[in-house]
Amino acid sequence: MPSLLFPTGSVPREAGRGTFNCPACRGSNPYTRVVVGRVLRIFAIQFPAGVYGEYVECGACLSTYRPSALAFTSQEEREGITAEYERALRRLLALLVISDGDIHDAEIRMLQRVFSAVTGSQLTRAEVLAEVKDAAENPTSAARYLGEVVGLLNDRGKEQILRGAAMVVGSDGHVHDAEADLVRRLGAVMQLDDDRVAYVMRSFT
Numbered sequence: 001m002p003s004l005l006f007p008t009g010s011v012p013r014e015a016g017r018g019t020f021n022c023p024a025c026r027g028s029n030p031y032t033r034v035v036v037g038r039v040l041r042i043f044a045i046q047f048p049a050g051v052y053g054e055y056v057e058c059g060a061c062l063s064t065y066r067p068s069a070l071a072f073t074s075q076e077e078r079e080g081i082t083a084e085y086e087r088a089l090r091r092l093l094a095l096l097v098i099s100d101g102d103i104h105d106a107e108i109r110m111l112q113r114v115f116s117a118v119t120g121s122q123l124t125r126a127e128v129l130a131e132v133k134d135a136a137e138n139p140t141s142a143a144r145y146l147g148e149v150v151g152l153l154n155d156r157g158k159e160q161i162l163r164g165a166a167m168v169v170g171s172d173g174h175v176h177d178a179e180a181d182l183v184r185r186l187g188a189v190m191q192l193d194d195d196r197v198a199y200v201m202r203s204f205t
């Protein structure tokens with residue numbers, strides 16, 4: 001069936017609860033395990049159509065992780081885990097700056113600034129360059145990339161990512177119509193509701 005002809009949506013469903021050691025909080029916190037189901041909407045009826053993904057959400061900081069994070073027991077192992085919205089934001093920023101086929105020092109610094117403003121974490125220049133190199137070797141559009149990772153993100157993570165995208169397009173002081181359209185499209189791909197997208201846009205335009 002040509003499913004692309006029909007609107008699809010995501011339906012998060014709780015699949016478990018417990019406590020875990022959140023890599024971001026570095027403490028024992030409650031978590032919720034969430035399966036993000038995919039539905040096809042045909043007229044007013046929803047049909048289940050597979051799964052976008054599955055994540056574990058920390059009840060304290062709301063960061064999401066792949067379910068494998070539950071298996072990590074030592075602090076050392078947890079140090080290596082990145083919250084999914086940070087991982088996705090890093091890749092999205094890299095895709096946005098390489099979209100003109102070139103990367104300048106000013107863009108690397110801008111990317112570091114945006115990442116730090118959104119996440120509170122720092123990226124070294126080497127980390128930025130590694131991300132950019134990997135993004136260049138696996139070319140895709142920003143929208144397509146976000147469509148692939150949407151099942152690993154909760155609404156808070158999506159909003160953070162959209163903030164990052166809005167900061168990038170606004171980094172030269174003004175947002176052109178095409179850039180505003182891009183941010184809106186990224187919000188739509190992540191299935192953020194229109195109010196949230198408008199809220200993020202208002203803060204940067």
Ligand SMILES: [Zn+2]
Nearest residue numbers: 022025058061
């Ligand atoms: Zn946490």
